[in-house]
Amino acid sequence: xxxxxxxxxxxxxxxxxxxxxxxxxxxxxLDAQIDGVTVGFGDSMTLKDLGIYELLSKHNTVYDPAxxxxxxxxxxxxxxxxxxxxxxxxxxxxxxxxxMVNIDxxxxxxxxxxxxxxxxxxxxxxxxVVPTLEEAAHRARNIAAPLNAARHGYKTPCAFKKDHCYDxxxxxxxxxxxxxxxxxxxxxxxxxxxxxxSLGL
Ligand code: SF4
Numbered sequence: 001x002x003x004x005x006x007x008x009x010x011x012x013x014x015x016x017x018x019x020x021x022x023x024x025x026x027x028x029x030l031d032a033q034i035d036g037v038t039v040g041f042g043d044s045m046t047l048k049d050l051g052i053y054e055l056l057s058k059h060n061t062v063y064d065p066a067x068x069x070x071x072x073x074x075x076x077x078x079x080x081x082x083x084x085x086x087x088x089x090x091x092x093x094x095x096x097x098x099x100m101v102n103i104d105x106x107x108x109x110x111x112x113x114x115x116x117x118x119x120x121x122x123x124x125x126x127x128x129v130v131p132t133l134e135e136a137a138h139r140a141r142n143i144a145a146p147l148n149a150a151r152h153g154y155k156t157p158c159a160f161k162k163d164h165c166y167d168x169x170x171x172x173x174x175x176x177x178x179x180x181x182x183x184x185x186x187x188x189x190x191x192x193x194x195x196x197x198s199l200g201l
Pocket of ligand 1: 141142145146149156157158159164165166167168169170172173174175
């Protein structure tokens, strides 16, 4: 995929942008950029695919709800991620016009992506890129969320059928909030790392 149009649109919206052909190149870049700081993770299969937790843990203090430290769990780890120097997550959809979309059930992912850090990295593969904001929102709700619910084994209609959102009232619903990132948040550095591979959900 040619990221030229998307990168231009994102820069116009005040994000830094880095583009890589492979996930390995992107992982090496992040490993070099993030050093000697505190790092928080927002749930992301993309970051998991890239092995970012393992890389950064060697030379940073990393909090990841998916990798709780001894004696901790999701609920004690997730709050710590909200005030780290650096926060890493992905997005459920990116429009070529530069808007990004994330859906969240618990809120730690979107909360950490909006405020409280010196820098936020959004890491996304080419599979997340669609032409318009409407399609990015549609992707988040009807592709990423059902796949994510299925991955967790949640009892939601989308997890069983994996076809689209049913706007359910399940106690395990994972779509309790949807955030549209129109532009970089004020007073925070934000970088979008684009990777020309299919990564995450
Ligand atoms: S609202 Fe319910 S059915 Fe729709 S994607 Fe979210 S969990 Fe699935």
